[in-house]
Amino acid sequence: MRNVLAITQRELLSLFFSPIAYIVTAGFLLLTGVLVIVTDSIAPGKPATLREVFMWTPFVLTMILPAITMRMISEEYRSGTIESLMTAPVTDGQMVLGKYLASVGFYVVMLATTLVYLVILAIYGNPDFGAALAGYLGLFLLGLPFLAVGLFTSSLTRNQIVAWILATVPLMLLAWFAYYIVASVQGWLRVVLQQVNVMTRLEMFNRGLIVTDSVVFFLGSAALFVFLTIKIVESRRWR
Amino acid sequence: MIEVRQLSKHYGTRKAVDNISFTVGEGEIVGFLGPNGAGKTTTIRVLTCFHPATSGTARIAGHDVLSQSLAVRRVIGYLPESVPLYPEMRVREYLRFRGRLKGLDRAAREAAIARVVERCWLNDVIGRPIGQLSKGYRQRVGLADALLHNPKVLILDEPTVGLDPRQIRETRSLIKELAKDHTVMLSSHILHEVEATCERTIIINNGRIVASGSPHELRERVSGESKLIAEVKGPHDDVVASVRKLNGVTDLRSETQNGWVRLTLATSADVRESIFKLSTERGWSVRELRRDIASLEDYFVKIVAGTRDASE
Numbered sequence: 001m002r003n004v005l006a007i008t009q010r011e012l013l014s015l016f017f018s019p020i021a022y023i024v025t026a027g028f029l030l031l032t033g034v035l036v037i038v039t040d041s042i043a044p045g046k047p048a049t050l051r052e053v054f055m056w057t058p059f060v061l062t063m064i065l066p067a068i069t070m071r072m073i074s075e076e077y078r079s080g081t082i083e084s085l086m087t088a089p090v091t092d093g094q095m096v097l098g099k100y101l102a103s104v105g106f107y108v109v110m111l112a113t114t115l116v117y118l119v120i121l122a123i124y125g126n127p128d129f130g131a132a133l134a135g136y137l138g139l140f141l142l143g144l145p146f147l148a149v150g151l152f153t154s155s156l157t158r159n160q161i162v163a164w165i166l167a168t169v170p171l172m173l174l175a176w177f178a179y180y181i182v183a184s185v186q187g188w189l190r191v192v193l194q195q196v197n198v199m200t201r202l203e204m205f206n207r208g209l210i211v212t213d214s215v216v217f218f219l220g221s222a223a224l225f226v227f228l229t230i231k232i233v234e235s236r237r238w239r
Numbered sequence: 240m241i242e243v244r245q246l247s248k249h250y251g252t253r254k255a256v257d258n259i260s261f262t263v264g265e266g267e268i269v270g271f272l273g274p275n276g277a278g279k280t281t282t283i284r285v286l287t288c289f290h291p292a293t294s295g296t297a298r299i300a301g302h303d304v305l306s307q308s309l310a311v312r313r314v315i316g317y318l319p320e321s322v323p324l325y326p327e328m329r330v331r332e333y334l335r336f337r338g339r340l341k342g343l344d345r346a347a348r349e350a351a352i353a354r355v356v357e358r359c360w361l362n363d364v365i366g367r368p369i370g371q372l373s374k375g376y377r378q379r380v381g382l383a384d385a386l387l388h389n390p391k392v393l394i395l396d397e398p399t400v401g402l403d404p405r406q407i408r409e410t411r412s413l414i415k416e417l418a419k420d421h422t423v424m425l426s427s428h429i430l431h432e433v434e435a436t437c438e439r440t441i442i443i444n445n446g447r448i449v450a451s452g453s454p455h456e457l458r459e460r461v462s463g464e465s466k467l468i469a470e471v472k473g474p475h476d477d478v479v480a481s482v483r484k485l486n487g488v489t490d491l492r493s494e495t496q497n498g499w500v501r502l503t504l505a506t507s508a509d510v511r512e513s514i515f516k517l518s519t520e521r522g523w524s525v526r527e528l529r530r531d532i533a534s535l536e537d538y539f540v541k542i543v544a545g546t547r548d549a550s551e
Contacts, residue, residue: 003339084317
């Protein structure tokens with residue numbers, strides 16, 4: 001565990017020393033700010049809720065979250081630092097887990113910056129804090145597999161832009177495509193799309209419902225991709 | 240301390256390392272010498288558990304590099320050839336991070352950092368970001384990292400490449416000093432490097448060990464085939480004929496210039512005295528008479544060239 005935390009700490013330090021952390025956070029705040037405006041969430045006479053903002057945030061996350069993880073492993077391969085890391089007494093699993101925890105930690109901080117909207121709502125209205133809390137929990141849980149996918153693609157290439165595209169495109173398809181076409185397909189495809197349709201899962205959280213099978217889905221898919229990342233890193237030793 | 244048995248590493252169909260075996264005893268300082276692309280780094284990467292071998296085994300301090308990889312990684316300090324470092328970190332931050340990875344607790348870590356910073360002359364740059372440091376300083380940061388947990392075995396891949404002459408000398412003396420309480424294995428493609436620092440040399444080419452021994456032993460092997468150069472003034476044919484008859488001359492080449500006959504002899508014994516005596520008997524003048532002992536450099540070039548010919 002000490003090794004995992006050492007990696008996490010270094011990764012966070014690197015993130016905050018590079019412009020990427022600030023660009024990503026600024027981009028996220030800007031986009032969610034735009035969402036607040038276009039959804040008329042803070043307007044006289046409207047219900048004091050961030051439900052619509054939360055509804056659209058996953059689309060932003062498909063682009064923003066892979067930007068946090070894109071360099072985490074690819075950069076180690078590109079710069080050769082993977083050699084000193086892999087010859088230190090650290091297992092590949094500890095390394096990947098440490099990096100993953102760093103990305104989750106960063107995401108939590110980034111998500112926390114949007115609390116400002118809730119504060120504004122609380123000043124001018126009377127928001128349902130329970131539903132807001134569930135909404136935040138939903139976004140947090142949704143981010144876990146997104147970050148894991150981002151870390152996974154980062155382990156596949158030494159080019160961070162390639163890693164970003166490899167993660168963003170499938171995540172966009174998942175978030176948008178599944179949501180819009182699930183009703184128009186039949187058979188097994190429908191069953192699969194219903195399961196991976198993260199938007200519908202998120203809707204439940206926005207209503208203030210914490211559904212166990214969604215929690216399991218988010219945690220399980222995150223664990224799957226973290227596991228795959230570890231396997232990729234291990235297998236690259238053999239090449 | 241290091242025990243390598245029939246180790247091979249293939250990249251696809253290319254044999255980067257082909258069935259090599261060697262051992263390095265405790266406290267020894269061994270140089271791994273070979274031209275670029277000979278398989279030095281590949282071997283070192285197997286020893287440091289960076290990648291597994293295709294076949295064969297390697298043990299370090301009794302631990303197998305494949306099955307007891309973490310134990311091996313705990314006892315070695317490794318300086319990779321390219322000295323990969325995180326440019327955004329400061330030297331102190333980097334060493335703290337590495338110390339944590341190597342399992343040192345806070346007190347031990349700070350003590351270790353103070354020790355290696357002193358040893359590697361890093362005091363001036365401890366608070367600077369690594370990205371701003373010169374190549375020489377980066378090399379020292381890499382070395383400091385390798386020494387951090389006071390490892391039994393130090394493996395240094397091309398430790399002086401890219402340094403200026405003064406830094407090379409400093410690094411060499413540091414390595415020599417380290418050899419007092421560590422087993423050191425260093426690789427180099429420069430002969431002087433190995434000759435200046437190591438007790439024993441392993442010469443590798445095309446993935447195979449072509450020679451090994453102390454610099455002295457290696458030189459002994461070549462001195463048997465030493466050349467002798469003589470320049471005398473006399474009738475060409477007479478000179479050549481009489482010198483050829485001398486005991487111990489195995490081959491002779493000659494050329495004439497302004498009445499001087501220049502002889503290049505391959506000899507199995509030292510015939511300088513006989514040539515001198517012959518010359519005085521015949522009344523020839525002598526202006527040069529010397530034995531050209533093959534240097535280790537020649538030997539190195541010769542075996543490297545030889546194995547290349549043999550394999551092509």
